[in-house]
Amino acid sequence: xxxxxxxxxxxxxxxxxxxxxxxxxxxxxxxxxxxxxxxxxxxxxxxxxxxxxxxxxxxxxxxxxxxxxxxxxxxxxxxxxxxxxxxxxxxxxxxxxxxxxxxxxxxxxxxxxxxxxxxxxxxxxxxxxxxxxxxxxxxxxxxxxxxxxxxxxxxxxxxxxxxxxxxxxxxxxxxxxxxxxxxxxxxxxxxxxxxxxxxxxxxxxxxxxxxxxxxxxxxxxxxxxxxxxxxxxxxxxxxxxxxxxx
Amino acid sequence: xxxxxxxxxxxxxxxxxxxxxxxxxxxxxxxxxxxxxxxxxxxxxxxxxxxxxxxxxxxxxxxxxxxxxxxxxxxxxxxxxxxxxxxxxxxxxxxxxxxxxxxxxxxxxxxxxxxxxxxxxxxxxxxxxxxxxxxxxxxxxxxxxxxxxxxxxxxxxxxxxxxxxxxxxxxxxxxxxxxxxxxxxxxxxxxxxxxxxxxxxxxxxxxxxxxxxxxxxxxxxxxxxxxxxxxxxxxxxxxxxxxxxx
Numbered sequence: 437x438x439x440x441x442x443x444x445x446x447x448x449x450x451x452x453x454x455x456x457x458x459x460x461x462x463x464x465x466x467x468x469x470x471x472x473x474x475x476x477x478x479x480x481x482x483x484x485x486x487x488x489x490x491x492x493x494x495x496x497x498x499x500x501x502x503x504x505x506x507x508x509x510x511x512x513x514x515x516x517x518x519x520x521x522x523x524x525x526x527x528x529x530x531x532x533x534x535x536x537x538x539x540x541x542x543x544x545x546x547x548x549x550x551x552x553x554x555x556x557x558x559x560x561x562x563x564x565x566x567x568x569x570x571x572x573x574x575x576x577x578x579x580x581x582x583x584x585x586x587x588x589x590x591x592x593x594x595x596x597x598x599x600x601x602x603x604x605x606x607x608x609x610x611x612x613x614x615x616x617x618x619x620x621x622x623x624x625x626x627x628x629x630x631x632x633x634x635x636x637x638x639x640x641x642x643x644x645x646x647x648x649x650x651x652x653x654x655x656x657x658x659x660x661x662x663x664x665x666x667x668x669x670x671x672x673x674x675x676x677x678x679x680x681x682x
Numbered sequence: 683x684x685x686x687x688x689x690x691x692x693x694x695x696x697x698x699x700x701x702x703x704x705x706x707x708x709x710x711x712x713x714x715x716x717x718x719x720x721x722x723x724x725x726x727x728x729x730x731x732x733x734x735x736x737x738x739x740x741x742x743x744x745x746x747x748x749x750x751x752x753x754x755x756x757x758x759x760x761x762x763x764x765x766x767x768x769x770x771x772x773x774x775x776x777x778x779x780x781x782x783x784x785x786x787x788x789x790x791x792x793x794x795x796x797x798x799x800x801x802x803x804x805x806x807x808x809x810x811x812x813x814x815x816x817x818x819x820x821x822x823x824x825x826x827x828x829x830x831x832x833x834x835x836x837x838x839x840x841x842x843x844x845x846x847x848x849x850x851x852x853x854x855x856x857x858x859x860x861x862x863x864x865x866x867x868x869x870x871x872x873x874x875x876x877x878x879x880x881x882x883x884x885x886x887x888x889x890x891x892x893x894x895x896x897x898x899x900x901x902x903x904x905x906x907x908x909x910x911x912x913x914x915x916x917x918x919x920x921x922x923x924x925x926x927x928x
Contacts, residue, residue: 609922622842
């Protein structure tokens, strides 16, 4: 499986993804699930992928090929809105479905892949889209601070509690890493290294793009400190006296 | 959906379940998912159910009928081990499958129900079983502190971090309620009121069996205090200075 989270804030965007891919538990590999398309000073578009790796790689290939070929129908570095970028991603998904869908069904496999497409193109605010296997998509609105892909449930409660549009980028990074850590601890199919991409609003360039593994001191510190803080908070909460009294 | 958690500790057992049942989002009802079978001074057996309500109600009916009819093949108040109780629950599941399985498949529905069977019968230690839709089951061993049913993922990280076999009953109740609260906050299909059952080891009676709703002061206090503690712990953790420096 996979866990990706993408947050849309007043001051920018944070994208975090793991890199574990498994076909059963005996074939586990590391594949990056985040791809960045950019033209510095003009646009950054970040793609996160989940689901069948063959499908998501094919989608990324199609989108990259369109750029290399300067495709007539437009490509991620030529479209003028993020909405058009999401349309291209959805169309690429449909192209892969047309090519592979029948064979997958024949093999008893679902056509299963989801994308997050986010970023900013000069002239627009930052935008964030979630693209479904059918190629249709939804956009994050004022009430939506984040989209997740894959094993989303373990890491969701902490985001729901602490992040809003007005959170800072550093708060969002911290929260995304805690959310990822909770997921990794409870689910074997999600693992290091992580890909972190941060965009500052209106800068039209990548503020940070880094790989985070066991040796990253910040992530290591956060993991331990968060575990300690949770246990401490838990101990501090009152226990049910009504049970003791009986 | 449903969320149930059952914890097996050195000093007893804690069972917590929600009560929301939904057939789609426009037919939401309240049904209790915890049933207690007991003979004071000799045994307490607690059943938690998830999945298709018609199936789990049918299973409970069969097990209750066996008791009322003092069935020759044994019943939950006559068997001498929890293992035999789990066998009876699994057999009841199979009986319902034989009766309804084909019709469900015809209607395009999966035969979907899971049970937790736990408790203590005099002469044995407390035991905890998880029964699958096929009627087979697994038992919690020394490395297993808890089983969950239904929407298990949201509430799992906190249990993994703070509960072990040596935790006290009051710690386990506190943790189960926090785990439930995290689930309710992130998933509409899980809701109040809750059923809490607590057994003390070797007492062979129910220490606590209560319904918990919005008006319960302990649960209300825990919910608020836990949210505050999480936000406080989050704020206390260091932010990524490397982002600020750039």
